[in-house]
Amino acid sequence: MAISEKMLGFSTRSSWIRKMFEEGAKLKIQYGADQVFDFSLGNPDVPPPPQFNDVLLELAKNTTPGQHSYMPNGGLPWVREAIAARMSAEQGVAIHHGDLLMACGAAGAINVVMKALLDPGDEVVMLAPYFVEYGFYVDNHGGVARVVQTDADFNLDLGAIEAALTEKTKAVIINSPNNPTGQVYPAAAIRALGALLEEVGNRFGSTIYLISDEPYRKIVFDDCQVPPIFHLVRNSIVLSSFSKDLSLPGERIGYVAVHPEADDKGPLLDAMTLATRILGFVNAPAFMQRVVAELQEVSIDTSVYARRRDLFCSILSDIGYRFLPPKGAFYIFPQTPIEDDARFCALLQEERILAVPGRGFGSPGHMRLAFCIDEGYIARSAPGFKAAFDRAQRL
Known part of the structure; x- marks a missing residue:
């Protein structure tokens, strides 16, 4: 094969975020973009400051x-x-x-x-x-x-x-x-x-x-x-x-x-x-x-991310997920209810929720959730997070 063997191996190792992105695209076509809760990408959605x-x-x-x-x-x-x-x-x-x-x-x-x-x-x-x-x-x-x-x-x-x-x-x-x-x-x-x-x-x-x-x-x-x-x-x-x-x-x-x-x-x-x-x-x-x-003393309104963090933490905590509330950035890294983080993320995917397995970040048994997404999506994702959590308890 003409392609570098090293790059082929890298493609496999680095595929989790890309895989979730691609799975999300399929789900959005099937159910509609407003019915898919994509927490996989750390792509800031807060607009630049005026x-x-x-x-x-x-x-x-x-x-x-x-x-x-x-x-x-x-x-x-x-x-x-x-x-x-x-x-x-x-x-x-x-x-x-x-x-x-x-x-x-x-x-x-x-x-x-x-x-x-x-x-x-x-x-x-x-x-x-x-x-x-x-x-x-x-x-x-x-x-x-x-x-x-x-x-x-x-x-x-x-x-x-x-x-x-x-x-x-x-x-x-x-x-x-x-x-x-x-x-x-x-x-x-x-x-x-x-x-x-x-x-x-x-x-x-x-x-x-x-x-x-x-x-x-x-x-x-x-x-x-x-x-x-x-x-x-x-x-x-x-x-x-x-x-x-x-x-x-x-x-x-x-x-x-x-x-x-x-x-x-x-x-x-x-x-x-x-x-x-x-x-x-x-x-x-x-x-x-x-x-x-010209913008060295300027930044976005971080209170938007603070509200999302508080909402997300409240939802996950009420369901029973274990995690450390983030002190900064816009991610939460909860433990998955079962040891196999990839399998649990697959359960979430069945609820139209996209999360990235922690093994992609060198820490299996966790998942990354990015909250650079509107509060409405975070709130409406709660039933799906609970359904996946409850199913995991029965495995």
Whole structure:
């Protein structure tokens, strides 16, 4: 066969979300879109803030030559300066525009970082439950993903992380607020993790970077605070996008910043800049760079997600599902009433409810429910969730 054997294998491993999407499309044709409760996709439905449209229209009027030309691979310097100013206040560390690069979304940023850090066989530690694509991003650049489970509350298990670190470890990736659990790692745990990586790196004569993937940083509930990684960990890299806090996932605009005092900061930034070019990104979208530069203090109305979270948690709790209420992002990650999460998601599908089995995120026995969907659908899904739950009790 002409197709890569590796890609064929990847297609099988990464099929859960795509499979649920395709099953949902069939159900919507059969029953009507308003009769299918699709909680499978983390595709924000809250519209961008009004300021986005104002800035978009104003900038579109600018017909000065060169507005859409090539630029430095790292992005427009004045755009990076605007983001650096906001990050300096957010992270509690003075950041210069030269400490960061613009990227094609957080996914593009992670690939740029992996390309800059990894030689074949180098290892990256991922914490389960994890965003499904991390392993593929590591493999893209010859790396090896080492999966470490979090604890019972989806918090950092420092002992398990330490046991996974080797002389080949280049980085640990954290995602907080987390997709799929909604967990936010506390500052004390992050500080301890940074100290652990420093200690182990010194033992091996290497640097182990903490990479923090933060697209949900501004989507938090109950006054939860997301700790500033740069303030806590020196050898750290923070990356994010505007896909969630501005509801712009399709525009593919994000950034990546290196701690100003990180080891090998200059060579790392140089390598990331080169990676931006040779991976084919060349530079992040010029127009969107100019747009987001004007919106650094703006975000969506997160109270919409807060209401949905409260409604969903109430429904699931009343039925008997066990879960930790999310502190951020827009996902709930309940335990499935039976051990076989795929089978239980099939029961839900018979009730026209689409959920993603937890095994796709490295944590079987759970399911991910995305609540970026109108409250009306969440409310009307309650009988289906109860029917599936009751059927599972009889198995």
